[in-house]
Amino acid sequence: MAEFFHTTCSLPTPLAYLVAAIIHCVLIIHVVAVGALIFIWLERKVSGRIQDRLGPTRVGGAFGWLQTLADGIKLIAKEDITPKDADWMLFKAAPYVGFAASYCAYIALPFSDGWVAQHMNTAVFFILAVLGIEVFSPILAGYASGSKWSLFGAMREAAQVVSYEVPLGMCVVVPCMICGTLNLVTIGNQQAGLFTNWLAFNDPFTFVVAVVYFTCATASVNRAPFDLAEAESELVAGFHTEYSGLRWSFFFMAEYGSMFLVSGLAAILFFGGWNGPIPIFQVLGWSESDGVLLYLARLGGCLNFLLKGTIGVVVMMWVRWTLPRLRIDQVMTTCLKYCVPIAAFGFLGALFWQVNELPTSNDLPGIGINRFEARESWVIEADQQRASRAAAVTPSPSDVPIGPIGSVEFDRVEALVMTGGAR
Amino acid sequence: MLLAAFDWHSLFFMFFALLTCGFAVAMLFSDNVVHMAFYLILSLGASAGLFFLAGAEFVGAMQLMIYVGGTLVLLIFGVMLTAQSRFISMKTRSGEWVMALVLGGSLLFLLLTAAFRVEDWRDGNPNAADIGIAESKTTTQIGMGFTGVRVDRLDAPEDSTLVPGMSGYLLPFVIVSVHLLVVLVGAAYMARTKRRATSTGAAA
Amino acid sequence: MATQLDDARIIEFDVRTDEMLVNMGPQHPSTHGVLRLVLRTDGEIVSEVEPHLGYLHRCAEKIGENLTPRQWIPYTDRMDYLAGMNMNLGWSLCVEKLIEHDLSEKAKHLRVIIAEMGRIASHLVGMGAYGLDLGTFSPFLYAFREREKILDLFEEACGARLTYSYLTPGGATADLPNGWLQKCSAFLDQFEPVIQEYHALLTTNAIFVKRTAAIGVMSGEMAVDYGCTGPVLRGSGVDYDLRRDGEERYTEMYDGYAFEVIVQKEGHYPKDHDYPAIPKEAVLGDCWHRFYVRMLEVVQAVDLVRQAIDRYSTASGDWGVPIKLTHKLPKGEVYLETEAPRGQMGFYLVSDGNAIPWRVRARSSCFCNLSVTSELCRGCLIADVPAIVGSLDVVMGEIDR
């Protein structure tokens, strides 16, 4: 985007970067904040339908779509209370920590092929890391509130989130392993084609892993039945008991932000990302063209991705309004006795599948791509560089063939080991 | 034009460096142990930004994940477990302050002079902008490095004393893994649950 | 050494923790009104629970000593405000016992219809609120959807939706309106299949079972020792129901009705083949059984109302004209207990011959049922406290009176 401003609008480079950065920030904050508004409204509607009632109907017309905005105005107008016993600085800062972490993780989340604020080679890892930081928000809020209920909530949150990071990480590693990259754009592109290319259907183990991932993701963003940190019927409201007004709404925005984030991550890692079940744009050839058609193809992909993420969020809502809440020891048992072993089993199974090159759904005939055609751009680049370098040097038959970095590099290692290094 | 001379890299470096150092100093001068932990989080998080700027994105993400997300949560846990009001704020005697600041100041002076002593370190890489994207993406290279393939050293002459394929970081990696395992077992042992014993000493 | 070990047997600590006193209530989402529980906790583990009462005390009994029995009826509504009809019934029967007034057949059947409908409405709230205590919101609204229909019926009969003052000494303030019985039958036909929805949402839900089975287990002896009654007692396997075992003046209302007391016998509840099986984890006397007894009592009440409707339409006599009670009451003292939805509701009346009683007392079931909390909650987790208190299904208006 910076290039666009630089070349088309003839802005100086630094300014072009600045404008591009601001646009990215604004777009992402819209995803988080406006997304939260929509999701809160959606949650009300979904819960209303689940409970055989209508939900909001008045504000903003028939569907009450302005309800959250009205609530937002109410929250802004509300008094911002700090309890006497609170640790003033941390109490004020805690909501922003959570919101900032949730917002920051969106930097690496691609919304369509190449539509990402910051291309990151380690996107998956970065998102997990930043989500891990979000846990500080409830901990600090709980500690700083000076309320016993809040402290209980904080301790529960800390124990729960730290435990669930283990199976979550294990599940996320599986698609990365299959795709051979931590780059989300590449992972998404490798699933282009029919829905059989989606990693969840790659082999039986990945499907299990996808289910475990979604469970753990629900737990790590504190949604029912794992919403122990704010368990309303036990801890009043847990870590945000003492908060009011806008500060409280920041917790809410962070929660809905991370809900969409983990759902979106699930969509990219396991359910094809921006690739629809049927590759319309590929058949039409739009995704290989350039200009407006490519833009349209990507826009369609973006809508696809948003839809998949929203489906994930709606599933979380559905679960929330159906199931009772688990107890803290049961939450830990679920994590340590079920999720971790199943995730480890799935990981090993998927590894076994890959190492033995058992047939995957990727091999099915039909419209699709070979997963290794879609590599990270730099790998392809490096391959080309290497090839040109190799062409410059006169090849000698005794030389161990130098393969491209990444996929075929292991051949060279294997050859080295087999020759015993005797060269 | 001023903007043309503008350097984002320097600007962000200044920004993150100031945050890192500022929060570190704030941590030093804070008496409340919870505030200290909070400042430490911010300081370490900002230094992850410095890692990203230096092109070490994998290490930066690792810093965020393990250091900030793991170690510090553990630390805050410890703080909360021992958070009795009298231990929250413990003042340091002023004599100790003077002593520590004098010693620390001289150490800092020493390190700063050392930092600018070597000419090679001082000038930066004038060709930084020309570094190809392939060389700057280090994640896969690190991964290969662990398995013994030094992607960044493919052109280097082979050292005949090394076993091929083992010239990377596989051995240290295994050592660190075993170390981590031992440490975790040890930590779990030390922090194990309450034991009740009868007066004869047998575990009940 | 700075430390002194309290207990010589503890040779090692994990982490030295302090006990914490936590106030649950009087303003708390899951204490069912203004109950205050003081929890002594060590981390998440509760070592002691002490209920504090009196936040809803309104001197109802003392007021009863300044009003005629008829005037006191609205005060009984406000005791167990979720089952006002059953409260009216208890007091009316007590007064009728003092003045030795006998009802016609038709009036008795009317009272069975009303009392059992009240039981359904009350258990629906108990069930929905229990879901809330365990963190699921939807069953509450499902329960209220059906309860609204019962309240509509009550409103049609007496004009009020919560504080009815409908059953009075002598019968009821008015006869059932025309067409009411048909509406009631239609409601029962619609309601009966819906019960399966509640079972699907709660009773058989794996998380629900995990949260309630083997939690707060109370043996039958303990329940008897504490004076527990109602579903709390029957959930512990004690076969006792005042509709069958009570005083003649009360049980004659149910003469000729076919019903079985809901209590587990040989691992089975009566007529439980239509309903979910008892999960393996559940122990007799735990929260799950108390909840299940309530659910089965709803079915039982539906059955009773059906029978009562049939018999009411064919019965002879009037619907029970209220007695004015402006004349002086006979001298004497009476005590009468009825089976209210939450258990035994006893009213005690001493008359010195005036029109206004000399003493009025109420014996509330919830008070005794609540008294077991401190024993049941010892050593449980914080999350179990709402689960246990909710399974006792207390109404504070009845406890504080």
Next chain:
Amino acid sequence: MIGISPVSVSHYLVVGAVLFVVGAICMATKRNALGVLMGVELVLNGANLNFIAFGSKYLRAESLGLDGQLIALFVIVLAAAEAAVALAIALNFYNNHATIDVDQASELKG
């Protein structure tokens, strides 16, 4: 990009030095055992910053390359292990002495 003064290894070294010194002072002055632990973390992080700086191709033409980053990784992992052990020690100390003040840990004094 044209820079006035490109960021160099020396600049990173300065930040690393500040972190190191602050961490050292923290270790020396804090009486809370966990405060001391936090000082250690800062020191390690300061050292890490140096490794990264020396390994960065952006800062130096002849850099350490991957070695710098790999060593930094090991340091991070070891720091996590160290924190786990140190925390366990601190908690045990707290249990046995009912205090977290390191000045009172004088049992081993000769």
